[in-house]
Amino acid sequence: MALSYEQAAGRLMVALDYPSAEQARETIQALKGIPCYMKVGMQLFYTAGPDFVKELKSQGYSVFLDLKMHDIPNTVKGGANSITRLGVDMFNVHAAGGLKMMAAAYEGVISALDSDASLKKPLLIGVTQLTSTNQETLNREIGIQGSVEQSVLSYAAFTKEAGLDGVVASPLEVQAIKGQCGASFITVTPGIRPAGSSAGDQSRTLTPGEAIRQGTDYIVVGRPITGAPQPRDAAEQIIEEMMK
Numbered sequence: 252m253a254l255s256y257e258q259a260a261g262r263l264m265v266a267l268d269y270p271s272a273e274q275a276r277e278t279i280q281a282l283k284g285i286p287c288y289m290k291v292g293m294q295l296f297y298t299a300g301p302d303f304v305k306e307l308k309s310q311g312y313s314v315f316l317d318l319k320m321h322d323i324p325n326t327v328k329g330g331a332n333s334i335t336r337l338g339v340d341m342f343n344v345h346a347a348g349g350l351k352m353m354a355a356a357y358e359g360v361i362s363a364l365d366s367d368a369s370l371k372k373p374l375l376i377g378v379t380q381l382t383s384t385n386q387e388t389l390n391r392e393i394g395i396q397g398s399v400e401q402s403v404l405s406y407a408a409f410t411k412e413a414g415l416d417g418v419v420a421s422p423l424e425v426q427a428i429k430g431q432c433g434a435s436f437i438t439v440t441p442g443i444r445p446a447g448s449s450a451g452d453q454s455r456t457l458t459p460g461e462a463i464r465q466g467t468d469y470i471v472v473g474r475p476i477t478g479a480p481q482p483r484d485a486a487e488q489i490i491e492e493m494m495k
């Protein structure tokens with residue numbers, strides 16, 4: 252079924268990969284009124300910090316805090332507790348940290364919710380294989396044998412077992428993930444490239460329309476919007492394509 256404008260925009264996550272809050276604010280201003288998700292990643296968070304997340308929340312945005320935690324379980328539990336207390340709507344950890352680490356992240360979320368009844372439970376997502384990873388990188392440099400899809404599905408299974416809400420993967424793996432983990436297991440898919448735009452460092456890509464037709468829940472788009480001469484026009488074109 253075709254998506255409405257609001258539904259499509261709500262499934263678009265704009266990656267605010269900027270070196271300063273000022274630059275991110277320019278794009279937020281340009282996109283004003285579009286009910287999209289905003290993604291804050293490590294470049295922006297490490298300079299603008301929790302205050303910037305709070306600023307986005309005070310403007311009514313849903314926020315995905317993409318810090319891809321990957322550490323020992325106890326440390327990740329503490330990190331998840333702190334992130335949950337920031338009031339974000341979604342955050343992620345690397346599935347490569349293992350089942351115990353992901354379960355600890357979940358415990359961190361629950362401990363924060365127990366300490367403050369006003370908090371909302373964020374969606375907790377496991378990063379499978381980065382969308383920049385190709386078959387050769389996986390086998391030769393990372394040292395995992397088999398296909399990228401097999402590795403993504405294995406990580407997705409452990410992510411689900413740990414009690415997380417879904418995974419980050421490429422749009423190419425969405426159908427296999429949903430087939431294995433169920434339709435309600437959330438897929439967040441970067442590696443989105445509108446026709447004609449440069450892949451850059453992304454390896455496993457689809458267009459916005461193709462990704463939606465694969466059944467993904469959210470698409471993450473950075474440079475095709477932030478690097479466009481008119482970011483608002485680029486975002487509107489992507490939303491239009493998602494609605495087809």
Ligand SMILES: O=C(O)c1cc(=O)[nH]c(=O)n1[C@@H]1O[C@H](COP(=O)(O)O)[C@@H](O)[C@H]1O
Nearest residue numbers: 266292317380381382419441471472473474
């Ligand atoms: O977790 C992520 O958001 C993520 C995972 C992944 O596998 N690949 C990936 O590109 N991302 C993020 O998605 C965004 C993609 O940005 P563009 O390649 O500029 O569209 C960046 O902010 C990445 O950090």
